[in-house]
Amino acid sequence: MNPVFSGLGETVFDVMSGLARETGAINLGQGFPEWDGPEDLRARAAQAVMSGPNQYPPMRGLPELRAAVADHYNTTQGLELDWRRNVTVTSGATEALAAALLAVLSPGDEAIVFEPAYDSYLPMLRRAGAEARIVRLHPPSWKVDPERLLEAFSSKTRAVILNTPLNPSASVMDEDDLSLIARLCIERDCICISDEVWEECVFGSAVHRSMMGIPGMRDRTIKIGSAGKMFSMTGWKVGFACAGPDLTEAFARAHQFLTFTTPPMLQTAVAFGLQTASGRLKTMRETLQGLRDNLISQLVEEGFHVLPAAGTYFLSVDLARSGVGASCAEFALRAVKEAGVATIPFSAFYTSPTEDALVRLCFAKSEQTLNEGVKRLAIARNLMAGSR
Numbered sequence: 405m406n407p408v409f410s411g412l413g414e415t416v417f418d419v420m421s422g423l424a425r426e427t428g429a430i431n432l433g434q435g436f437p438e439w440d441g442p443e444d445l446r447a448r449a450a451q452a453v454m455s456g457p458n459q460y461p462p463m464r465g466l467p468e469l470r471a472a473v474a475d476h477y478n479t480t481q482g483l484e485l486d487w488r489r490n491v492t493v494t495s496g497a498t499e500a501l502a503a504a505l506l507a508v509l510s511p512g513d514e515a516i517v518f519e520p521a522y523d524s525y526l527p528m529l530r531r532a533g534a535e536a537r538i539v540r541l542h543p544p545s546w547k548v549d550p551e552r553l554l555e556a557f558s559s560k561t562r563a564v565i566l567n568t569p570l571n572p573s574a575s576v577m578d579e580d581d582l583s584l585i586a587r588l589c590i591e592r593d594c595i596c597i598s599d600e601v602w603e604e605c606v607f608g609s610a611v612h613r614s615m616m617g618i619p620g621m622r623d624r625t626i627k628i629g630s631a632g633k634m635f636s637m638t639g640w641k642v643g644f645a646c647a648g649p650d651l652t653e654a655f656a657r658a659h660q661f662l663t664f665t666t667p668p669m670l671q672t673a674v675a676f677g678l679q680t681a682s683g684r685l686k687t688m689r690e691t692l693q694g695l696r697d698n699l700i701s702q703l704v705e706e707g708f709h710v711l712p713a714a715g716t717y718f719l720s721v722d723l724a725r726s727g728v729g730a731s732c733a734e735f736a737l738r739a740v741k742e743a744g745v746a747t748i749p750f751s752a753f754y755t756s757p758t759e760d761a762l763v764r765l766c767f768a769k770s771e772q773t774l775n776e777g778v779k780r781l782a783i784a785r786n787l788m789a790g791s792r
Contacts, residue, residue, distance in 0.1 A: 465493025520753030569715025623648035
């Protein structure tokens, strides 16, 4: 067996969701909405299944979807993309990440990863034969430490993996952090693989800015987006990668030997969704922000300490400051088994132990689910208050 994968256990997301199903627990862990996405997009996909075609679409994606992606980013982020030269459609953002890493990294290379980090980054870059150089971010600001970042670069550094808005911290990188990372990428001749799947899920005064739009980074960034996150349809697994022409060519060569292409009916529906995006995305953000604010209010009333949540579907609870002495892993396990509520411990997003006892909650749920989840979280806290 390949040692990169043979030593991996079941992911914490599968564990927690499995326990939630077995116990009938409220699942505030895994990040999927409790609703099923816009009805008109689903109708368009169903229509496309019946009218066809249902054979292989172009490897790089349907022209209508690639054009819709370019138009969307040109309008919303000022990126001036040419769909023929800059856009590739993938079977989800995780496939896009894999293709980007395989296209950019060679055995012996290094890639910088910010922690806490989405759990697929490390296995995928190791499968490419590369090693990770970890830069840890700390709550509550989750700011990049310039000295730590500079120390992480070496003569072997080929890429920086960036995620903003950041899962699980729900933070959005500001202009200072992006400019710092960009400057070092330019100085060290590195590629930035920029995971921006949560770009449309930003709230209040927070503003998402793409690394691709930072001066000097257009031709050294692979920007990754997700229709599943944009339209609250995580099971559709339609992603897009945007890059300069040379990087797009390298990316497409890796993509063709992973999934090759993506179901045409989903591409057709996503193209329609992007062509009619402005109103639906505004409504999505308003809905999510209302749910976030409601959940924060209830948690604070129950005495929980909640970290700021500027983007994504998630917010974080600081267990120690909420009166819980248990580790985040212990709390998560006991909460699902004894109080009937599933969360995700932050320890799953780190390569080594962290002193920060945080759990991640998903607020893309109905108000009824969130209300019941808070009651059960309070029960879990009372079970473990002050415990070790």
